[in-house]
Amino acid sequence: xxxxxxxxxxxxxxxxxxxxxxxxxxxxxxxxxxxxxxxxxxxxxxxxxxxxxxxxxxxxxxxxxxxxxxxxxxxxxxxxxxxxxxxxxxxxxxxxxxxxxxxxxxxxxxxxxxxxxxxxxxxxxxxxxxxxxxxxxxxxxxxxxxxxxxxxxxxxxxxxxxxxxxxxxxxxxxxxxxxxxxxxxxxxxxxxxxxxxxxxxxxxxxxxxxxxxxxxxxxxxxxxxxxxxxxxxxxxxxxxxxxxxxxxxxxxxxxxxxxxxxxxxxxxxxxxxx
Numbered sequence: 001x002x003x004x005x006x007x008x009x010x011x012x013x014x015x016x017x018x019x020x021x022x023x024x025x026x027x028x029x030x031x032x033x034x035x036x037x038x039x040x041x042x043x044x045x046x047x048x049x050x051x052x053x054x055x056x057x058x059x060x061x062x063x064x065x066x067x068x069x070x071x072x073x074x075x076x077x078x079x080x081x082x083x084x085x086x087x088x089x090x091x092x093x094x095x096x097x098x099x100x101x102x103x104x105x106x107x108x109x110x111x112x113x114x115x116x117x118x119x120x121x122x123x124x125x126x127x128x129x130x131x132x133x134x135x136x137x138x139x140x141x142x143x144x145x146x147x148x149x150x151x152x153x154x155x156x157x158x159x160x161x162x163x164x165x166x167x168x169x170x171x172x173x174x175x176x177x178x179x180x181x182x183x184x185x186x187x188x189x190x191x192x193x194x195x196x197x198x199x200x201x202x203x204x205x206x207x208x209x210x211x212x213x214x215x216x217x218x219x220x221x222x223x224x225x226x227x228x229x230x231x232x233x234x235x236x237x238x239x240x241x242x243x244x245x246x247x248x249x250x251x252x253x254x255x256x257x258x259x260x261x262x263x264x265x266x267x268x269x270x271x272x273x274x
Contacts, residue, residue, distance in 0.1 A: 022248075023149070030131070030141045037131055038080045045072040045124045047245045051235040052116035055226065055246075056109045064102045064110075068117055071098060075121040079128045087125040091118065112226075123253045126260040135260075136269035143194050143271060144212075144259055148252050150190040151183035151213040158182020168221060175224070180217055187213035194271070204273040208262075212255050219254025223247070 029036040049072040053065025061069070071094030079087035095114045102110030130136050130144075159179035166176055191209030195202040223246055227235065234243030246253075262270050 023145075026145060027142065030138050030145070033131065033138065034080075038076065038128060041124050041128060042073060042076045044245060044249065045076050045120060047238060048072070048120045048249065049117070051238070051244045051246050052120060053113070055230050055232060055235055056112045056116065057107065058230070062105065062107075064098065064105050064107050064113055067101045068098050068113060071095075071117055072121045072124070076124050076128070079125040084125065084129045087128075088122070091121045091125060094121065112229075119253060123256040126256050130256070130260055130263065134268070135263050136271065139198070140259070140263075140269050140271055143190075144252070144255055146190045146194065147187045147209050147212050148216050148255055150186040151216045151251065154186025154213075155179035155183035155217060158185075175217070175221060180214065183217055184210045184213040187216075198271060200271060201274045205271070208270060208273070212258060215258050216251035216255050219251045222254070223250035 026040070029040040046069055049069040050061060050065070053061040053068050057065060071091075075087050075091045075094060078090045095117045098117050099110050099114035102113045107113060127141065130140055131138060155175075156179070158181060159174070159176045162176070162178035162182070166174075168175065188206045188210040191205035191207075192202050194200070194209075195205040223235070227233065235246035236244030238244050259270060266273065
């Protein structure tokens with residue numbers, strides 16, 4: 001969701017303060033790497049899995065939720081100690097196990113529970129892979145964060161100032177086409193600034209950043225669909241003024257797999273594209 005949503009002044013101040021605390025933590029963990037980034041990723045995976053279990057079950061986590069949380073954590077641990085291939089296999093196996101347990105426990109939404117593990121664990125595993133030098137390293141992750149944050153801010157400003165037709169009113173009552181364009185524009189500027197700082201070719205990063213802004217906003221929209229499906233406003237109240245981790249990281253969960261795929265296709269960091 002946008003970093004700054006429509007809110008009363010007091011709530012808006014709380015959201016800004018929370019963002020000023022959380023962003024430096026993510027940046028520092030990324031810059032200093034192991035063990036801080038794996039620890040932060042594991043904490044995020046646990047928190048998001050907990051939120052998803054509660055979302056799908058209408059409250060407590062139950063046995064299925066406990067398995068979901070454990071599977072997300074195991075995937076991250078395997079990514080740290082055994083590599084990306086085994087971690088991806090563990091993620092797929094974990095989703096199958098969650099589905100089986102959910103059916104055995106007569107859960108109402110076994111498919112949503114299993115899908116949630118893939119949605120959460122896969123980006124966490126791929127983030128740790130992208131943090132490695134051969135896949136891009138810390139600079140690639142910092143660029144991803146900057147693109148996601150710039151997209152949120154640009155979408156908020158354009159959506160508030162310009163307004164206009166809604167993007168998908170049946171799924172989200174506030175996202176506008178102006179917000180999509182504004183988010184993509186700010187992301188493109190972030191790509192240009194990154195290229196200037198790194199001495200890289202500007203056009204590939206500008207276009208790539210703008211494209212990822214679209215991916216980010218559809219990741220945001222996907223979470224809106226899930227929340228509407230289960231009749232909730234926020235995934236949880238873990239972050240003061242912001243809702244839950246899924247509310248803050250939904251766009252990032254979509255962007256990371258996209259960057260990982262492009263990295264794999266290109267054979268190296270996308271920041272080096274010419």
